[in-house]
Amino acid sequence: MARSKQSRVFTIIRGLLLFVLAMAAVRPSQAQTFTVLHTFMGGADGAGPAAGLTRDAAGNFYGTTIDGGSDTCSASGCGTVYKLVRHGSSWVLNTIYEFTSTNHGPFNPAARIIFGPDGSLYGTTVNGGYCNGQWCGAVFKLQPPATFCRSVMCPWTLTLLHQFAGGDDGAFPYSDLVFDPSGNIYGTTSGDGDSSCMVIPGVSGCGTVFELTRNADGTWTNHTLYEFQGGSDGGRPFAGVVLDQTGNLYGVTAYGGIGPCNNNFGCGSVFELSPSGSGWVEATLHQFTGGADGGAPFGGLMFDHMGNLYGAASYGGAGLGTVYELTPNQGSWNFNVIYTFTGTQADGPESALMMDAAGNLYGTSVAGGNNQGFGTVYKLTPSASGWSYTSLHDFDLGNDGGLLYGSVALDANGNVFGVTGSGPYPFPDDGVLFEITP
Amino acid sequence: MKLRFAVFAIASMALVAAPAVADILYDNGPVLNTQSAWTINFGFRVTDSLVANGTVQGLQFWALLLPGDIVQSVEVLIGSSPFGNDLFDSVVSITQSNCFTNLYGYNLCEESGSFSGPALNGSYWLTLQNGVVNDGDPVYWNENSGAGCQSPGCPSQAQENQLGTIPSEAFSIIGSPGTNTTPEPASFVLFASGALAIVGLLRRKGGNGLQ
Numbered sequence: 246m247a248r249s250k251q252s253r254v255f256t257i258i259r260g261l262l263l264f265v266l267a268m269a270a271v272r273p274s275q276a277q278t279f280t281v282l283h284t285f286m287g288g289a290d291g292a293g294p295a296a297g298l299t300r301d302a303a304g305n306f307y308g309t310t311i312d313g314g315s316d317t318c319s320a321s322g323c324g325t326v327y328k329l330v331r332h333g334s335s336w337v338l339n340t341i342y343e344f345t346s347t348n349h350g351p352f353n354p355a356a357r358i359i360f361g362p363d364g365s366l367y368g369t370t371v372n373g374g375y376c377n378g379q380w381c382g383a384v385f386k387l388q389p390p391a392t393f394c395r396s397v398m399c400p401w402t403l404t405l406l407h408q409f410a411g412g413d414d415g416a417f418p419y420s421d422l423v424f425d426p427s428g429n430i431y432g433t434t435s436g437d438g439d440s441s442c443m444v445i446p447g448v449s450g451c452g453t454v455f456e457l458t459r460n461a462d463g464t465w466t467n468h469t470l471y472e473f474q475g476g477s478d479g480g481r482p483f484a485g486v487v488l489d490q491t492g493n494l495y496g497v498t499a500y501g502g503i504g505p506c507n508n509n510f511g512c513g514s515v516f517e518l519s520p521s522g523s524g525w526v527e528a529t530l531h532q533f534t535g536g537a538d539g540g541a542p543f544g545g546l547m548f549d550h551m552g553n554l555y556g557a558a559s560y561g562g563a564g565l566g567t568v569y570e571l572t573p574n575q576g577s578w579n580f581n582v583i584y585t586f587t588g589t590q591a592d593g594p595e596s597a598l599m600m601d602a603a604g605n606l607y608g609t610s611v612a613g614g615n616n617q618g619f620g621t622v623y624k625l626t627p628s629a630s631g632w633s634y635t636s637l638h639d640f641d642l643g644n645d646g647g648l649l650y651g652s653v654a655l656d657a658n659g660n661v662f663g664v665t666g667s668g669p670y671p672f673p674d675d676g677v678l679f680e681i682t683p
Numbered sequence: 684m685k686l687r688f689a690v691f692a693i694a695s696m697a698l699v700a701a702p703a704v705a706d707i708l709y710d711n712g713p714v715l716n717t718q719s720a721w722t723i724n725f726g727f728r729v730t731d732s733l734v735a736n737g738t739v740q741g742l743q744f745w746a747l748l749l750p751g752d753i754v755q756s757v758e759v760l761i762g763s764s765p766f767g768n769d770l771f772d773s774v775v776s777i778t779q780s781n782c783f784t785n786l787y788g789y790n791l792c793e794e795s796g797s798f799s800g801p802a803l804n805g806s807y808w809l810t811l812q813n814g815v816v817n818d819g820d821p822v823y824w825n826e827n828s829g830a831g832c833q834s835p836g837c838p839s840q841a842q843e844n845q846l847g848t849i850p851s852e853a854f855s856i857i858g859s860p861g862t863n864t865t866p867e868p869a870s871f872v873l874f875a876s877g878a879l880a881i882v883g884l885l886r887r888k889g890g891n892g893l894q
Contacts, residue, residue: 335750337788
């Protein structure tokens with residue numbers, strides 16, 4: 246009798262253990278800790294961060310907000326540049342520059358900022374820089390204060406490097422920038438260039454790739470390297486370019502070419518620009534169709550240490566977008582889709598990808614996820630059988646925000662940092678800064 | 684009964700006659716939960732005007748700090764001109780309390796220090812400098828522009844040693860009021876109740892005598 250009772254107890258315990266193990270097996274892999282580091286309020290702290298973060302050697306993060314700040318510009322503000330400072334286990338947000346419409350800007354930064362070789366921050370604004378009765382955007386530099394700050398509000402000093410003039414000079418840059426070893430700056434504009442090119446009816450130009458070179462007197466001169474034609478080369482690039490070791494530039498266009506993306510205005514391309522004599526030669530590495538290969542890549546490219554290129558397409562695949570890889574092959578490039586989003590996974594990824602030391606890819610999406618579909622941070626892990634998808638966080642537009650346009654940044658401990666473009670909804674709905682701890 | 688009445692009356696009048704042990708001599712208003720604050724170490728100094736009558740025994744001010752930082756001391760100057768120290772100049776130990784976090788992640792804390800300061804009667808300038816924090820970080824004096832200030836002569840005028848005129852800061856001066864201090868309404872009530880009690884006592888005594 247006692248033995249029978251003991252046996253029943255063991256059976257129950259064994260059952261419970263099996264149940265726990267079974268639950269652990271089917272549990273969605275969201276064991277990460279999600280922390281909101283700052284909720285943007287739309288005041289001096291900015292609003293609507295549309296770009297990813299940049300990390301300095303001390304572990305601080307820098308970013309932009311397209312709206313907010315103390316000046317109004319449009320009703321939603323001129324935008325800001327902020328610094329997120331780690332202090333112990335806490336974080337403090339400092340607005341290091343508030344853009345203004347005074348003297349035609351520049352204002353409304355939509356791109357990630359980067360550090361230049363001089364330790365200053367460099368970036369672009371979509372607006373500002375008066376041209377042809379409108380704002381055409383600009384390239385700017387922010388220098389840190391030379392000495393310790395006299396107040397907690399510690400603005401950096403802005404220098405305007407170039408105001409786009411439209412036409413062949415280009416207009417409306419959404420791209421981040423990249424330096425070559427000589428200190429020249431490269432980026433793209435989404436508009437103008439060849440004004441006869443209209444990948445979107447009524448919108449002049451298909452965009453450019455530009456180079457800024459520094460003059461002896463410290464000013465900068467813009468050189469348009471390529472004007473997109475909207476054909477197989479695509480048009481309207483929204484991302485920046487990346488450089489290989491021999492000075493070739495690689496990027497994507499979101500529109501133009503073929504396919505049903507963007508209301509049938511084309512699915513864009515992957516392009517390469519190579520220096521040749523006194524000019525540059527364009528080569529289209531892939532023309533997106535909007536089918537299984539994806540389409541409408543708004544996020545830029547990244548190199549791995551083997552020289553392969555990776556990017557995300559916001560359209561196509563199974564309808565939610567794809568992640569693709571371009572591998573060099575004897576002077577040409579092989580295009581492969583390495584992941585197709587399905588079901589409640591990421592939907593419409595518009596950010597560039599980041600890769601950790603183990604070769605995992607990290608990205609964000611504007612929509613999708615298993616939490617009301619307000620976007621995701623996802624991780625793709627390579628294996629012999631392909632790439633597997635892990636959701637690091639699905640957003641619900643509550644306190645966690647939602648609608649992610651910017652790329653994530655990684656620290657040395659594998660923590661993931663990023664921004665949402667909106668939320669918490671309904672107030673203040675200006676986006677959040679977050680950290681995901683694995 | 685008569686004795687209790689007399690004790691109450693005398694005590695009430697004595698309370699009014701005796702100077703308070705510590706009172707607010709000047710108040711430029713409470714903290715404002717903003718990111719506006721001025722560095723008071725690393726060579727930066729901030730001076731705010733004040734009007735006071737009494738002997739200074741301490742001060743309170745609001746500081747904006749990085750999370751976890753604790754203010755240990757600050758050099759306090761009191762003078763008859765901006766940044767002046769002709770009346771007082773000493774490093775004062777600080778006690779920190781009532782901290783809260785603003786939307787940028789900074790801590791805002793009430794900083795209090797006691798010291799034997801000068802006797803004041805008129806307009807002066809308080810300067811804070813050389814703040815010391817446990818881990819060597821900056822100390823920022825919270826700017827409130829005198830919003831909510833209660834004292835005659837407020838809001839303060841303020842200057843930063845390199846920038847010049849700036850909005851004024853959140854602080855109050857603690858001390859014992861001077862003899863010509865205007866009594867507060869509560870003191871009037873207390874004095875009046877004591878006086879009435881004495882009058883009542885005398886009338887009652889007079890009444891008893893007639894009987």
